[in-house]
Amino acid sequence: MVSKRIVKVLLKLLRVLVENSNRHVHTQFSQILHLHSVFIQFSTLFLQFEFIYTNCSVNSWGLLKRLTSPPKAIESTLGQKKPKVVFVLGGPGSGKGTQCANIVEHFGYTHLSAGDLLRAEIKSGSENGTMIQNMIKEGKIVPSEVTIKLLEKAILENENDKFLIDGFPRNEENRAAFEAVTGIVPEFVLFFDCPEEEMEKRLLGRNQGREDDNIDTIRKRFKVFLESSLPVIEHYNSKGKVRKIDAAKPVGEVFEAVKALFTPVKRGGGGPLPRGFYVTVTSLISSSTEFG
Ligand SMILES: Nc1ncnc2c1ncn2[C@@H]1O[C@H](COP(=O)(O)OP(=O)(O)O)[C@@H](O)[C@H]1O
Numbered sequence: 200m201v202s203k204r205i206v207k208v209l210l211k212l213l214r215v216l217v218e219n220s221n222r223h224v225h226t227q228f229s230q231i232l233h234l235h236s237v238f239i240q241f242s243t244l245f246l247q248f249e250f251i252y253t254n255c256s257v258n259s260w261g262l263l264k265r266l267t268s269p270p271k272a273i274e275s276t277l278g279q280k281k282p283k284v285v286f287v288l289g290g291p292g293s294g295k296g297t298q299c300a301n302i303v304e305h306f307g308y309t310h311l312s313a314g315d316l317l318r319a320e321i322k323s324g325s326e327n328g329t330m331i332q333n334m335i336k337e338g339k340i341v342p343s344e345v346t347i348k349l350l351e352k353a354i355l356e357n358e359n360d361k362f363l364i365d366g367f368p369r370n371e372e373n374r375a376a377f378e379a380v381t382g383i384v385p386e387f388v389l390f391f392d393c394p395e396e397e398m399e400k401r402l403l404g405r406n407q408g409r410e411d412d413n414i415d416t417i418r419k420r421f422k423v424f425l426e427s428s429l430p431v432i433e434h435y436n437s438k439g440k441v442r443k444i445d446a447a448k449p450v451g452e453v454f455e456a457v458k459a460l461f462t463p464v465k466r467g468g469g470g471p472l473p474r475g476f477y478v479t480v481t482s483l484i485s486s487s488t489e490f491g
């Protein structure tokens with residue numbers, strides 16, 4: 200250790216000074232002796248500090264830095280990464296996951312499905328598992344804190360800087376909390392617009408063994424989508440961020456429309472929803488909902 204070596208060199212120097220002492224040297228010698236004693240005290244303290252934290256398996260320099268710098272907020276961690284984020288929204292069964300897989304393949308994004316992350320959390324046996332499972336069974340939205348933590352971890356663990364966040368934000372609480380905690384503003388919001396009858400048919404035929412793909416839960420999810428998720432799309436529409444896709448078409452045709460949004464030279468296939476735009480998902484309710 201450097202400090203031990205310095206102490207040894209100093210002691211050697213002192214010995215040489217004592218051996219060759221004369222009157223002139225003697226005055227300097229007492230000053231050096233004083234300095235030496237101060238130095239020894241400091242070194243001892245430093246060695247004790249080093250010993251304690253090495254034995255606590257903590258890097259003392261790292262610990263010092265952590266103690267002297269303010270606690271890092273999630274925002275600053277994600278803020279440093281500055282990921283490019285596209286939110287992928289749409290009703291249950293509108294084809295979000297299907298199209299995300301295509302975008303990943305063609306445009307190098309990483310797909311993060313909020314629903315998949317929550318299902319993985321249940322499987323991992325986490326303490327939140329039972330709560331998440333019950334919420335999903337009821338088609339309810341899991342508290343933002345839980346979902347945001349999972350998203351943040353997934354973003355930070357991945358080296359990519361381009362992410363498709365699928366199925367999030369699903370309500371105003373999701374949206375506001377994500378913005379407040381991460382500081383991330385989406386590049387745009389990809390909105391898959393699909394009528395209820397089509398989504399219901401797709402979900403009942405999805406066959407992925409999902410507990411929530413039964414008619415009772417599907418109806419609850421449609422209701423939650425209308426009441427809680429559409430206002431989020433409306434919010435982003437008012438900021439000119441929504442790119443609407445007609446998701447009732449066959450997979451290939453839907454992807455052609457999606458491609459246009461991700462290909463810079465061909466950009467222009469989407470664009471913000473015009474004021475007074477009516478979405479087909481509003482067949483879920485008796486009257487249409489007006490955006491803008
Ligand atoms: N454009 C489409 N036309 C017909 N079926 C589709 C289309 N897009 C997706 N599907 C099918 O519908 C089901 C739901 O699609 P998925 O991508 O899982 O939707 P979401 O992620 O929005 O819930 C899947 O079985 C999928 O294969």
Ligand SMILES: Nc1ccn([C@@H]2O[C@H](COP(=O)(O)OP(=O)(O)O)[C@@H](O)[C@H]2O)c(=O)n1
Pocket residue numbers: 290291292295312313314315317334335336338339340341342346365366367368369373411420
């Ligand atoms: N942001 C989110 C996303 C999903 N979820 C839960 O996960 C369920 C499934 O979401 P999903 O995105 O995988 O599936 P779809 O409903 O879009 O088909 C939702 O019905 C919610 O219960 C949530 O609570 N919060």
